[in-house]
Amino acid sequence: MKVVLFANTEWYLYNFKLSLAHELRDRGCDVVLLSPPGEYAARLEQAGFVWREVPMHRRSINPFRELRVIMQLSKLLAAEKPDVVHNFTIKCAVYGSIASKLVGTRGIVNSIAGLGFVFTSRKLLARLLQPVVKGLFRVSLGGVRSTVIVQNPDDLAFFNSADWLKAREVCLIKGSGVSLTRFRDRDRQSVLDRSKPLRLVLAARLLWDKGVREFIDAAKYLKAESPNCRFILAGTPDGGNPNSVSDEQIQKWQSEGIVEWLGHVSDMPKLFDEVDVIVLPSYREGLPKSLIEAAACGLAIVTTDAPGCKEVVNDDGKNGLLVPVRDALALARAIQRLEEDRTLCMSLGEAARERVLLEFDERIVIDKTIAVYEQLTNVTFQRVAPEVQQAGIPS
Structure with a gap:
């Protein structure tokens, strides 16, 4: 199995999704990490993961530039042939979903951790962008091969009320979890x-x-x-x-x-x-x-x-x-x-x-996330014995 994790910064992948990447690798998966370039890309590679650059500009709303990004992303996914693409944040969810559907990816997972600037700001730009973003959601999210993961009940209600998604296409997993070995109790x-x-x-x-x-x-x-x-x-x-x-x-x-x-x-x-x-x-x-x-x-x-x-x-x-x-x-x-x-x-x-x-141990969150992958692909992501991993024998 091959899993692609796509985020809008390499910092996000390193700080929030490295434990998920490690667990997937421990379960015998090939893991490819996608993001725009930055200093944390080298750290991802030092951790032993394949990282690929996606030339996405977070603030760009130029339709020609954005279409180019989607096409480049589609070419990259066509070359990698992943079984699951997991997109993080709104822009990655939209672009990653469109590109994944163009190349026929088996399972598409979109984690939307909050509705962001477009839905929280009172600025004119945010109000103008809201119908645009909702339209992109309508085009990109949903489908029998797709699941949207949200982190709180309010966002779950927002997506459940959308007429472009079915209830089975949205699930609630609370947060990214926390490493209890790294973040320990202290003397209070x-x-x-x-x-x-x-x-x-x-x-x-x-x-x-x-x-x-x-x-x-x-x-x-x-x-x-x-x-x-x-x-x-x-x-x-x-x-x-x-x-x-x-x-x-x-x-x-x-x-x-x-x-x-x-x-x-x-x-x-x-x-x-x-x-x-x-x-x-x-x-x-x-x-x-x-x-x-x-x-x-x-x-x-x-x-x-x-x-x-x-x-x-x-x-x-x-x-x-x-x-x-x-x-x-x-x-x-x-x-x-x-x-x-x-x-x-x-x-x-x-x-x-x-x-x-x-409630928030990252092991709980990772297990629930991988269960979503299994549901989409009808494949069990079992842990692989260390000697099997080292030999490179497919699971």
Whole structure:
């Protein structure tokens, strides 16, 4: 069996899908990784995987350029002859599905982790693009050989209500999962020391719809009222997204002492070991990996009651605090509550990790994903003995 994994960045494949690629290889599959070029492509190849370049520009809406990308992708798939093509994010799902259908791929899986800029932004461009994207969904998604994977019930309801998909063509798998060997429990006792500031991090691509503005406004409010908090941004602006915060704006906030900006962080377990709370005031997500990674490390969670985010926090609030979307004052009050009640902060972190152990272990997510492949292809992806893999004997 050959499986192609196609994403809009090589960084995404390396950080979010490498465990899936390893598991597929352990089950005797040939794995080919596709993405636009970038520095993480070499790391994918160093991990022993075949990587192929797809010259896709994430922000391009030039129809001639985009048609060329689909044709190049079709040629690449025709040469590779995969049994399953698994596409990640909206643009890859549309282009990968069209190309896969053109070459007769046996199984097509589209993971749509949140509906993105087009469906969350209030900008004119987003409103103009919505009917276009829905039209592309209608043309590309669906069919007896296809399955759409979503990460939260709201997105499941969106696709189930679409007249271009049948219910059996959509399934819910919560998130990408988290490696519990890499993201481990930490000593939470230090959070009880109120002589030290409460350390809060927003770890994400620095987009306005991740709630960056609300995080900054909450920081401004609390630094005036209760200066015993440190606000940290971990991540970089995303030039491929129209909703990106600018470098200049972030540097201005940092120079004013509102936040500390770490830029890109490659060692996330180390970061989570050095903070107390993860904050994600996002407007809409698939199921945010940063939240479940932080929860696996025993951090308290403050996030919004938005689709995706609210799936990580229980309704009873025992493993995190939920606040309304776009409400900086409510966000500030939730943070202040944790600063004043450090015991609550610690107990939320303990409960957050317990939920991750039960629901978000990446092994659970990978097994469910491979079950989708098996359903589409009518083939069982069994693990192969190490000596068989080394000999290159087909399974």
